[in-house]
Amino acid sequence: MQGIMKFLQTAEKLKSEKRKTLLSDNEWESVASHTWMMGLLAVLFLDKSVHRLDGEKVFKMIVVHDLAEAETGDIAMGKTFQNRALDLEKKEKEQASMNGLLASLPDESRQEIMDLWQEFEKAETREARFVKALDKLESYFQVSCAEDVSYIERLGDGDIYWKIYCQDLQKHLFADEPELCRFWDAVKPVILEKMRKSGINPVNYMEKEETEGKYNVSLGHMFSG
Secondary structure, three states, X not given: OHHHHHHHHHHHHHHOOEEEEEOOOOOEEEHHHHHHHHHHHHHHHHHHOOOOOOHHHHHHHHHHOOOOHHHHOOOOHHHHHOOHHHXXXXXXXXXXXXXXXXXXXXXXXXXXXXXXXXXXXXXXXXXXXXXXXXXXXXXXXXXXXXOOOOHHHHOOOHHHHHXXXXXXXXXXXXXXXXXXXXXXXXXXXHHHHHHHHOOOOHHHHHHHHHHHOOOOOOXXXXXXX
């Protein structure tokens, strides 16, 4: 039991570890609250999936998918989207974090959690891809909940956020899930309006694309795991 307690004491940090997304009360979202909302999205959309998914695995994977951040913390996605080296460094740190986090657990529990986490990272199974989609959808939806979304430009690269939220950069992750696509499309106009109200003019980004051409950034590594 001491090993389990040690593990949980470290995992508890996720309740206070802040993400780079504002809540409706203008406080920063915690990793744990992000995970909870992903679980709620699973409750709403799991049985609407066009695939036969293992629901128990989906919920377990949601719970453990961000465990490494109890030690590594959260990194604004604008930074890793454009920096392959930083993204690889982040993955290496998260693997080391998981090795340490799980070390005190009984063998069976340690292996189960590690397997679930690695399955999510690789995103090769239908369950992992579904959870990966919920991970992106939760972040996307949370932006629509904040009154002032001007922070999305201050955190990293506003251009990348524009492509994510308004040009469907991540929508391909669940292109075969009609209900998830419908949810994404319902949230988009809300985010666009929040952007305008917060002084972020989408037209500026569209004009930039027309002037500079498509973004000269390779983003494929962001969706490989």
